[in-house]
Amino acid sequence: MADFETFVQRILGFKRTGEIGKQKTSEAPTLLPGPDDPIFEGIPIANKLAAFKTITSMLAEIKRSTAVQIGDNLQSLQDSEERLQLKVSDALGQLAVGQHEIVAVTTTIAERLFKVVVTKNYARDDKDPLPPTPHPIILHPLEPDDLQGWSAFDYMIAYTKNSANYW
Amino acid sequence: VQDNNQCTSHTHTINRKPPSLSTHLWILSNVLCKGGQSNHDWTEVTTNLTRYVMARSFQKMNHRFNNKYLSLPFFRSLLNVNAVPIMSQQTLEKERDQMEVDSDRRFLEDFINISPLENHDFIDVKIPNILHLAINLSSDDNSLELYTNKTSTEFHQLLLDILVKFRGALQKVTSYDNANAKKDTTGEDPAREDTFNKNIHNIHVYGYALLRLSRGHAFRLHLENIAKLLEDPFHSGEEKEDSDEEEEDSDEEEEDSIEDFDEELEAIQPTFPRTGGLPKSYTAWLRLMVSHFDAIEIVVRFLQKLQCDTISVDILVAPRTDNTLLPWQELFSGSYLPNMDSGRNTTGIPSQDDIRVFLEQGISRAEAVNHDFELAKMACIQWSPAQNPQHSQATTTLGLFPVNSNIRPQVNDILAKINEWQLIPHVAPKREKAAVSRIILSMMRHLKTDLQHQKDGLFFFSKLEDMKLPEWPMGTSANQLSFHEISQL
Numbered sequence: 001m002a003d004f005e006t007f008v009q010r011i012l013g014f015k016r017t018g019e020i021g022k023q024k025t026s027e028a029p030t031l032l033p034g035p036d037d038p039i040f041e042g043i044p045i046a047n048k049l050a051a052f053k054t055i056t057s058m059l060a061e062i063k064r065s066t067a068v069q070i071g072d073n074l075q076s077l078q079d080s081e082e083r084l085q086l087k088v089s090d091a092l093g094q095l096a097v098g099q100h101e102i103v104a105v106t107t108t109i110a111e112r113l114f115k116v117v118v119t120k121n122y123a124r125d126d127k128d129p130l131p132p133t134p135h136p137i138i139l140h141p142l143e144p145d146d147l148q149g150w151s152a153f154d155y156m157i158a159y160t161k162n163s164a165n166y167w
Numbered sequence: 168v169q170d171n172n173q174c175t176s177h178t179h180t181i182n183r184k185p186p187s188l189s190t191h192l193w194i195l196s197n198v199l200c201k202g203g204q205s206n207h208d209w210t211e212v213t214t215n216l217t218r219y220v221m222a223r224s225f226q227k228m229n230h231r232f233n234n235k236y237l238s239l240p241f242f243r244s245l246l247n248v249n250a251v252p253i254m255s256q257q258t259l260e261k262e263r264d265q266m267e268v269d270s271d272r273r274f275l276e277d278f279i280n281i282s283p284l285e286n287h288d289f290i291d292v293k294i295p296n297i298l299h300l301a302i303n304l305s306s307d308d309n310s311l312e313l314y315t316n317k318t319s320t321e322f323h324q325l326l327l328d329i330l331v332k333f334r335g336a337l338q339k340v341t342s343y344d345n346a347n348a349k350k351d352t353t354g355e356d357p358a359r360e361d362t363f364n365k366n367i368h369n370i371h372v373y374g375y376a377l378l379r380l381s382r383g384h385a386f387r388l389h390l391e392n393i394a395k396l397l398e399d400p401f402h403s404g405e406e407k408e409d410s411d412e413e414e415e416d417s418d419e420e421e422e423d424s425i426e427d428f429d430e431e432l433e434a435i436q437p438t439f440p441r442t443g444g445l446p447k448s449y450t451a452w453l454r455l456m457v458s459h460f461d462a463i464e465i466v467v468r469f470l471q472k473l474q475c476d477t478i479s480v481d482i483l484v485a486p487r488t489d490n491t492l493l494p495w496q497e498l499f500s501g502s503y504l505p506n507m508d509s510g511r512n513t514t515g516i517p518s519q520d521d522i523r524v525f526l527e528q529g530i531s532r533a534e535a536v537n538h539d540f541e542l543a544k545m546a547c548i549q550w551s552p553a554q555n556p557q558h559s560q561a562t563t564t565l566g567l568f569p570v571n572s573n574i575r576p577q578v579n580d581i582l583a584k585i586n587e588w589q590l591i592p593h594v595a596p597k598r599e600k601a602a603v604s605r606i607i608l609s610m611m612r613h614l615k616t617d618l619q620h621q622k623d624g625l626f627f628f629s630k631l632e633d634m635k636l637p638e639w640p641m642g643t644s645a646n647q648l649s650f651h652e653i654s655q656l
Contacts, residue, residue: 043502049485050493051503057492061630088469091462095195096188098223103188112476116196119483120188139482141193144186152197153215159186159194160219161364 045134085109092116185223192480194219199470200478213467214371220459221370222363228370229337232456240400241452242334246327248396251319251389258391267384271313274379275301278372292324314385314392322389329376333456336369378460381453390446397445400452495631499523526631533628536621539574542567543615546581550611553604558585561611574614581610 043051085107093105096118104119147155186194198216221228232238279294279301296318304311314322343362380386390397454461470478498504499519517525542564549561562585568578588603622629 047493048503050491051498053490054493054495054498058495058631061627084469087465091465091469092195094458094462095220095466096192097227098185098188098191099227109473109475112474114200114470114473114475114478116192116478116480117483118188118192118480120485134486136483136485139189139484141189141191141196141480141482143193144190152194153212156194156198156219157215160215160222160367161360 045136092118189482191223192482196478196480199466200475209467209471213463216467217371217375217460217463218367220463221367221374224459225337225340225367225370228374228456228459229341232334232337237400238452238456240398241449242330244398244400245330245449247398248323248393251323251393252396254316254319254388254392258388261388261391263384265309267382267387268309268311270379270382271385272304272306272308272311274376274383274385275304275311275313276306278376278379280304290325290328292321292328294318294321294325297321297325313383314388319389319392322385323393326380326386326389329373329380332369333373333377336366336373340366340370374457374460377453378457378464381450381457382461386453387446387450390449394445397449399445400448495526496523499526526628529625529628530631533622533625535569535572536618536625537629539568539572540615540618540622543611543618547608547611547615550604550608553608554601556604556607558589561585574617577610577614577617581607581614584610 089105089107092107093103096103096105102120106117106119108115144155150158195216198212232242275297279297297313300311300313300318340363343359343366493503499522501519504519546561546564549564550556550558562582565578565582565585568575572578584603584607588600588607591600591603
């Protein structure tokens with residue numbers, strides 16, 4: 001049997017940067033199928049989600065079980081725009097997470113539009129509605145109910161100030 | 168870094184609950200998009216956005232800083248450096264990165280010069296040489312040398328002072344928060360607001376200073392200079408830290424166990440580079456502590472340059488499902504993943520069959536080692552106390568080790584020694600038999616330790632069979648880069 005760490009490195013060595021459909025993503029393993037890949041045909045969505053959870057659970061266990069050597073996954077990413085995109089997606093991911101959320105962020109730029117897609121998974125202190133169907137849904141950030149005509153900037157400041165009263 | 172007193176003018180009453188991710192993203196996208204175009208300049212936007220992010224994430228930051236295994240060893244090791252050595256010629260000649268020098272300059276401009284130094288609890292150390300540099304700073308001077316043999320001791324004391332105060336502010340606001348959580352929090356409380364805002368302000372000020380230092384040339388030189396005095400956080404002092412921490416932070420200990428926070432922090436561990444020496448690990452640690460500040464700076468700088476009209480945010484929400492996992496055997500059965508190499512082995516990537524066989528073999532080995540370990544444990548119990556061993560039971564237990572086990576030679580040696588022990592005549596002095604008996608016990612314990620090591624090495628496989636969906640307790644950005652990678656960007 002091959003050494004466990006060597007084996008893990010062999011698998012983890014092949015990751016990062018690729019394209020799903022035509023949309024570039026910050027961290028799409030090139031070796032995984034896209035959403036329309038025929039390989040997924042006929043598999044119920046619940047099974048796909050269960051498969052995804054198995055993958056993430058196994059990755060979490062690998063991290064706990066062995067010190068994964070950090071390689072430079074960006075070496076092959078010479079395109080400075082892609083590097084910047086990756087950096088900004090990572091930064092937005094950091095900012096999106098407050099305490100317990102689990103997110104993945106991808107970004108694209110088209111003309112003067114900066115498009116962000118946040119993939120959100122269930123977290124135990126979730127406050128947002130979950131899809132009523134077994135399928136994923138796309139939501140758009142909603143204006144707060146209590147905005148009362150305020151600008152987002154002033155609302156943010158009020159929230160910061162007010163946070164003393166609920167945190 | 169600006170004072171946030173302007174907040175007091177906002178008397179708007181809003182819902183008494185933290186923003187959901189949806190509301191949070193609405194705030195972020197609107198503030199970031201319109202921030203540069205409205206009557207608020209980017210400095211004002213950055214300042215208020217930072218305060219807002221601090222108010223939203225201070226618990227996570229506090230927990231990250233105070234992790235006793237992965238963070239506090241770095242902090243304490245720095246605290247334990249009492250005397251800063253004279254820089255070696257090699258350190259003095261380190262190449263200067265202009266971006267790092269710029270970060271040092273901004274540290275002096277934005278923190279030292281603007282900080283209200285007359286307020287004695289803001290910086291508690293005397294830094295005359297650094298102050299001199301800050302006062303005489305010229306904006307177009309690219310030759311700034313913040314870290315020299317003249318300033319190195321001041322720099323170290325200042326660094327520690329900022330770290331201690333940053334940690335203190337995080338702890339204060341978190342403990343205040345915890346205390347409040349147990350009370351009825353209906354109704355506004357000006358004292359609570361003052362305390363909260365003061366600590367958020369301090370987290371902002373000290374966190375920003377640490378960001379500048381972590382990106383600067385001076386900090387890098389300092390770490391090189393004191394490298395020999397630093398402890399390797401992954402190889403020393405863990406037990407000591409452990410016991411210290413238990414006494415010091417018993418409340419946190421309780422909270423940690425309740426919240427089961429370890430998983431995310433375990434996940435952070437491998438992101439520290441293990442190569443490149445201790446200075447790199449320490450830099451990675453500090454950058455992680457202030458990653459929120461870094462993230463704000465990256466996003467704001469990017470959007471300033473982009474001048475975008477619109478930020479569009481979509482949230483892809485997965486349905487809530489139960490915790491059922493797909494059995495891993497099925498995952499690699501060919502239906503869920505592309506068979507990357509189909510056994511041709513031309514790319515070096517394991518095929519799904521390779522992976523499945525590898526995992527099956529690993530599980531079998533883990534089961535065998537766990538079984539052997541239990542036998543060794545049993546034998547140790549049966550041979551202890553060594554003066555009066557249950558030798559026949561121990562012999563039977565040792566006989567249960569599989570013949571083809573890789574530790575069978577060790578087992579045979581122990582059995583031979585037991586045989587030798589049995590052949591010692593009754594008339595021989597008691598201590599002669601006792602001495603051999605102790606050797607046997609020691610051999611058994613060796614065997615048990617060896618098996619424990621093997622067991623540790625196969626931990627992944629042991630967990631694989633009963634793997635449950637982890638409750639990820641703290642927020643995770645799935646595409647969070649390692650700090651090694653961030654430094655390459």
